[in-house]
Amino acid sequence: MTATAIAARAPTFLEEVIARTPGESHLERCIQCGTCGGSCPSGADMEHTPRGLFALINAGLRELVLRSNAPWYCVSCYYCTVRCPQQIHITDVMYTLKRMAIDEGYYTESTARDAPEFSKTFIDFVESNGRSFELGLATAYHLRHRPLNAVGMVPMAVGMLRRGRMDLVPTRIKGIKQLQAILKRAKELGGAK
Amino acid sequence: MRYGYYPGCSLERSAAAYHQSAMAVVQTLGIDLVEIDDWNCCGATEYFSINLLPAYALVARNLALAQDQGISNQLVAPCSACFLNLTKTDRYMMESSKLAADVNEALAAGGLHYTPGTVRVRHLLEVIVNDVGYDAVAARVSKPLTGLRVAAYYGCLIVRPGYGGIFDDPEHPTALDKLMRVLGAEVVDFPLRAQCCGGHMTQISQEVAFEMIRRLLKNAADYEADVIVTVCPMCQLNLDAYQPNVNQFFGTDYTIPVLYFTQLMGLAFGASPIELGIGKEFVDARPALDKIGVALPLTEAPRRPERPKEALPMPRMEEE
Numbered sequence: 122m123t124a125t126a127i128a129a130r131a132p133t134f135l136e137e138v139i140a141r142t143p144g145e146s147h148l149e150r151c152i153q154c155g156t157c158g159g160s161c162p163s164g165a166d167m168e169h170t171p172r173g174l175f176a177l178i179n180a181g182l183r184e185l186v187l188r189s190n191a192p193w194y195c196v197s198c199y200y201c202t203v204r205c206p207q208q209i210h211i212t213d214v215m216y217t218l219k220r221m222a223i224d225e226g227y228y229t230e231s232t233a234r235d236a237p238e239f240s241k242t243f244i245d246f247v248e249s250n251g252r253s254f255e256l257g258l259a260t261a262y263h264l265r266h267r268p269l270n271a272v273g274m275v276p277m278a279v280g281m282l283r284r285g286r287m288d289l290v291p292t293r294i295k296g297i298k299q300l301q302a303i304l305k306r307a308k309e310l311g312g313a314k
Numbered sequence: 315m316r317y318g319y320y321p322g323c324s325l326e327r328s329a330a331a332y333h334q335s336a337m338a339v340v341q342t343l344g345i346d347l348v349e350i351d352d353w354n355c356c357g358a359t360e361y362f363s364i365n366l367l368p369a370y371a372l373v374a375r376n377l378a379l380a381q382d383q384g385i386s387n388q389l390v391a392p393c394s395a396c397f398l399n400l401t402k403t404d405r406y407m408m409e410s411s412k413l414a415a416d417v418n419e420a421l422a423a424g425g426l427h428y429t430p431g432t433v434r435v436r437h438l439l440e441v442i443v444n445d446v447g448y449d450a451v452a453a454r455v456s457k458p459l460t461g462l463r464v465a466a467y468y469g470c471l472i473v474r475p476g477y478g479g480i481f482d483d484p485e486h487p488t489a490l491d492k493l494m495r496v497l498g499a500e501v502v503d504f505p506l507r508a509q510c511c512g513g514h515m516t517q518i519s520q521e522v523a524f525e526m527i528r529r530l531l532k533n534a535a536d537y538e539a540d541v542i543v544t545v546c547p548m549c550q551l552n553l554d555a556y557q558p559n560v561n562q563f564f565g566t567d568y569t570i571p572v573l574y575f576t577q578l579m580g581l582a583f584g585a586s587p588i589e590l591g592i593g594k595e596f597v598d599a600r601p602a603l604d605k606i607g608v609a610l611p612l613t614e615a616p617r618r619p620e621r622p623k624e625a626l627p628m629p630r631m632e633e634e
């Protein structure tokens with residue numbers, strides 16, 4: 122195949138995932154050894170282990186991958202990453218898959234569909250205050266998305282308040298305007314690796 | 315020794331006890347931690363899941379502030395998640411000139427700039443064991459924790475993946491074990507010492523999160539630990555505040571207090587539990603403190619969170 126022929130074809134799903142992951146992810150090197158899945162603390166609850174996901178990525182099965190709950194059940198513990206014999210940046214790839222699932226709307230069909238909403242609620246508070254806000258997060262997110270859980274979590278929230286471990290109002294940084302300008306510019310620049 | 319200090323959001327409130335005890339301990343050790351002015355949230359694990367460049371820019375604003383305020387070229391983070399995000403951003407900006415350029419273009423919108431590699435980010439535990447050293451810590455011990463059985467819990471992000479350099483073994487770390495022994499405590503075997511506490515999984519799937527927490531509690535209980543000692547506010551929150559929920563969910567009966575390593579250091583240095591913020595835990599630390607002859611005055615009444623009768627207008631349901 123000539124270089125032009127390679128450039129002319131559309132990128133494969135694998136190439137897209139690699140392109141959207143910062144640094145050298147080495148995802149193309151996966152030898153399907155399964156060390157990652159065997160090390161993963163939440164692997165038992167994932168619809169696909171990282172190894173399984175990477176096989177599906179290689180096979181170009183985009184929808185199946187982006188609908189999987191696996192990236193959302195990844196807790197970013199980097200166990201797989203330090204153990205992978207191929208030095209694949211597995212945790213970063215999991216983040217990439219989350220962003221792609223959101224961008225392409227597939228996450229709404231995942232069994233972990235609430236997870237992106239939690240992330241968004243968290244980010245809303247950070248973008249408006251510069252700091253995270255646990256009480257706001259607990260109430261806004263749970264009442265909006267998980268009313269049943271919210272009730273179950275009331276004793277804990279009250280316990281946090283009574284121990285002085287939760288604020289009633291958010292803290293706002295002085296430079297919030299500056300931070301918002303930075304984030305706005307970052308969003309405009311978008312797709313950096 | 316003077317360092318910049320990035321407390322992170324948790325230490326402002328939910329983990330105020332960590333901040334308080336850290337301040338007490340570093341003062342005894344002659345370390346000066348100067349908080350960087352107007353720092354912002356590191357984005358935890360959430361921002362990276364949604365939007366990449368803003369996630370890096372959010373973290374980089376802190377690095378730029380640390381660089382500009384000229385407190386020190388070293389920045390200490392006591393929270394493992396903040397530590398991870400700060401070291402990761404610095405490292406990836408060093409490795410990718412495109413990322414560095416984009417992040418700096420974003421920062422420029424706020425009149426800031428960060429030169430990758432100028433601020434060295436370090437976790438508080440690492441600074442204490444490496445810069446102060448075990449001998450200097452030992453010299454300050456006036457009330458050794460003799461007879462206290464401690465499970466030294468590292469969690470994940472302080473030892474993995476090592477964006478700021480490898481400080482301890484990523485799977486079998488020992489620094490905290492050694493530190494606890496220097497304080498006179500008996501360190502129990504704790505095979506899950508570097509397993510994840512679940513982070514924010516409690517908000518996504520309680521079943522998954524509670525199982526991760528249960529395993530850790532069981533492991534500590536199996537080895538008859540009196541207390542689990544942590545180096546991260548998220549680990550403390552998950553193991554302590556969710557312990558009653560985990561018990562309810564699995565029908566277990568764990569009552570293992572979870573304290574910060576700085577709180578145990580403070581006790582060994584002779585500070586009072588109140589000065590160290592002890593007493594804000596969900597799981598009563600008193601039985602553990604009894605073993606080392608430390609009495610915790612009864613300030614806050616009932617330890618077990620009761621069902622609230624007032625407040626929060628919500629429908630009432632049977633507990634799970």
Ligand code: SF4
Binds near residue numbers: 151155158207
């Ligand atoms: S550990 Fe690495 S090489 Fe092995 S299956 Fe997982 S990603 Fe592939």
Ligand code: SF4
Binds near residue numbers: 199
């Ligand atoms: S980083 Fe994610 S995928 Fe890897 S072991 Fe941890 S939870 Fe599993």
